[in-house]
Amino acid sequence: MKVFAFGASGSDTSINQKLAVFAANKLPCSTPIELSTLEADDFDLPLFTSQKEQELEQSTGSKAHPKAQALLDKIQAADVVIVSFAEHNGNYSAAFKNLFDWASRIEQKIFQNKPTLLLSTSPGGRGGKSALEIAEKSLPRFGAAVVGSLSIPSFHEAFNENMSMLRNDELSYRMDELLKTLSSHAS
Template sequence: MKLLAFAASNSSTSINKQLVKYASSLVPADEVEILDLNDYELPLYSQDRNDAIGEPALAQQFLDKIASADAIIISFAEHNLSYSVAYKNIFDWASRINMRVFQNKPMIMMATSPGERGGLSVLETAVKTAPFFKGEVKGQFSLPFFQDNFDTLKGVISNKEKDEELKVVLKQLM
């Protein structure tokens, strides 16, 4: 199995990237590829830009990465209760090429934040809308209070109950 994983963030210190790296290490995959959204930076999407430049190669490359995967894990950064601009922008460009962005791939959607809700607002939106873009959501996971529940030096969830919860969710991907 080829697993594609990424944080829906462009922060160089993304806590969601730390979480997605850990989660992907728990999946028995033949190949794991972790994308960095900074590699898919495009002008802000607008219909005028779409008309002017057409379909950007980076958006197609993003779709090709999804197409080549057997399963996907995404960890969403929450900005003002919604997606980060970096994720929303590549998603908007990709959806103009193919509305079936997730291409019927099984996926786990996650979020974390420093606060008590653990990115639940963006996670709920992502889970609810994924089927419209042909995402087959097999499970979801939220990690609240990131700094208290994740050991950044070891790169693992330090809260045993949350760690077990994640492992149960990830089994749904198989």
């Protein structure tokens, strides 16, 4: 199964990246998992404006920023998508929103109707829940076939020492059930 999992952050130490990869590695699957991700550098592109888009087109002949196209290519190649949202002041991170804005200019249905699991975490007690709620409402309009969502509060206390399992039995059970559902929707 081809899995595209990433933390919607931009930080090279993103706990949401760690959560997305954790979830991908726990997917129940009878075949080996081919995992692709995003790194912090993948979010490093100019702040989207129509002027920047015009400048890009003038200099390259295309409005498609290569990093935005790479995001779309990774989604296209995947059987399933796992996104874990960092929360910045109650919303998506600016890094993700900017990449999302560039990509939506190439393909409005960014998620291309792929089965998508939405996650979030934070060091705090709400676990990035505000950003997750925004994603649950908005991403289906952009082609995300959302199969479920889960917020993991208090990230640093939520996992065992080597991050191989969740300490909270209820959260662990909910994660396992969501991963079974996601796996069952793989093409």
